[in-house]
Amino acid sequence: xxxxxxxxxxxVWPASAGAKVRKDTRCHIDFEHLLSLESKAKSxxxxxxxxxxxxxxxxxxxxxxxxxxxxxELRDYLPSDDxxxxxxxxxxxxxxxxxxxxxxxRDRPVLIVVDQRMSMFFGSKLNMKSVTxxxxxxxxxxxxxxxxxxxxxxxxxxxxIAEVRPQRSRGALNRFLTALADANNLLQADAPxxxxxxxxxxxxxxxxxxxxxxxxxxxxxFSKIDGKTRKIVSGLSKHNDVVLGLVTDPYAKDLPKxxxxxxxxxxxxxxxxxxxxxxxxxLSEMASxxxxxxxxxxxxxxVPVLPLSSAEDSLTQMRRLMGLxxx
Numbered sequence: 001x002x003x004x005x006x007x008x009x010x011x012v013w014p015a016s017a018g019a020k021v022r023k024d025t026r027c028h029i030d031f032e033h034l035l036s037l038e039s040k041a042k043s044x045x046x047x048x049x050x051x052x053x054x055x056x057x058x059x060x061x062x063x064x065x066x067x068x069x070x071x072x073e074l075r076d077y078l079p080s081d082d083x084x085x086x087x088x089x090x091x092x093x094x095x096x097x098x099x100x101x102x103x104x105x106r107d108r109p110v111l112i113v114v115d116q117r118m119s120m121f122f123g124s125k126l127n128m129k130s131v132t133x134x135x136x137x138x139x140x141x142x143x144x145x146x147x148x149x150x151x152x153x154x155x156x157x158x159x160x161i162a163e164v165r166p167q168r169s170r171g172a173l174n175r176f177l178t179a180l181a182d183a184n185n186l187l188q189a190d191a192p193x194x195x196x197x198x199x200x201x202x203x204x205x206x207x208x209x210x211x212x213x214x215x216x217x218x219x220x221x222f223s224k225i226d227g228k229t230r231k232i233v234s235g236l237s238k239h240n241d242v243v244l245g246l247v248t249d250p251y252a253k254d255l256p257k258x259x260x261x262x263x264x265x266x267x268x269x270x271x272x273x274x275x276x277x278x279x280x281x282x283l284s285e286m287a288s289x290x291x292x293x294x295x296x297x298x299x300x301x302x303v304p305v306l307p308l309s310s311a312e313d314s315l316t317q318m319r320r321l322m323g324l325x326x327x
Contacts, residue, residue, distance in 0.1 A: 140318075
């Protein structure tokens with residue numbers, strides 16, 4: 001297991017020679033399926049200028065601050081210059097007007113963080129949540145690289161974390177997609193029960209790789225969060241643009257009444273009678289409280305939260321969230 005985790009970390013873990021090809025991409029995805037999304041990603045945009053109806057568009061300015069500025073030189077003021085570019089300290093010291101000249105950075109690094117823990121291995125209508133997160137991550141990665149920005153990512157499962165630092169390189173993108181597909185295929189109903197990697201641990205890794213001036217896209221169901229999680233996200237947003245993709249399944253919002261459910265952690269299982277009103281109420285409140293807490297982060301921290309559903313096609317909902325018309 002340690003050797004497998006290490007090879008996933010570098011994105012070079014090959015499929016087993018006798019591995020059976022999975023055809024149902026609603027449950028598991030592979031590298032080839034992620035590659036097939038490249039042409040579809042061209043309809044998206046992650047540039048600062050967003051459509052008016054985009055969830056990433058602020059009330060008065062874009063939620064995405066875009067690329068930074070590099071200071072180039074200090075030169076004499078010319079009549080055609082914008083007075084806002086005058087350096088008043090230098091002007092006062094020399095008695096002659098000077099302006100500061102900046103150029104836009106060539107690219108902006110983007111880090112896509114994707115949750116592939118066992119809590120994501122669930123779906124009641126179309127996809128597993130893990131598949132929806134993987135597809136949205138691939139769509140974003142293809143479009144970001146195509147628009148000239150550096151892209152990398154962190155993929156984390158129950159006991160693995162794979163890191164690919166942002167690069168303007170197709171090789172880096174392929175390593176990220178490989179790590180994503182491999183982590184996704186580790187999700188099995190009979191997987192051993194382990195304590196999952198804490199999302200706080202992953203966010204600390206994000207802070208190490210992207211200390212400032214990054215676009216951070218975090219795709220997760222945000223299970224196993226605590227009081228520190230919001231503080232870490234808020235800290236990341238002070239020096240970066242942060243977008244949270246909250247992946248949910250409609251089953252969590254509308255638990256069936258009167259049904260008998262069998263829940264298992266891979267080694268033990270328990271039958272739950274949803275016909276019992278108190279049991280149904282407690283489970284419904286537990287599911288809704290976490291959703292409300294994450295959505296409330298948008299109000300408290302200003303970080304946009306994009307609701308993603310495993311019951312809807314990934315591209316369709318990403319286009320809608322970005323204010324683009326249906327295709």
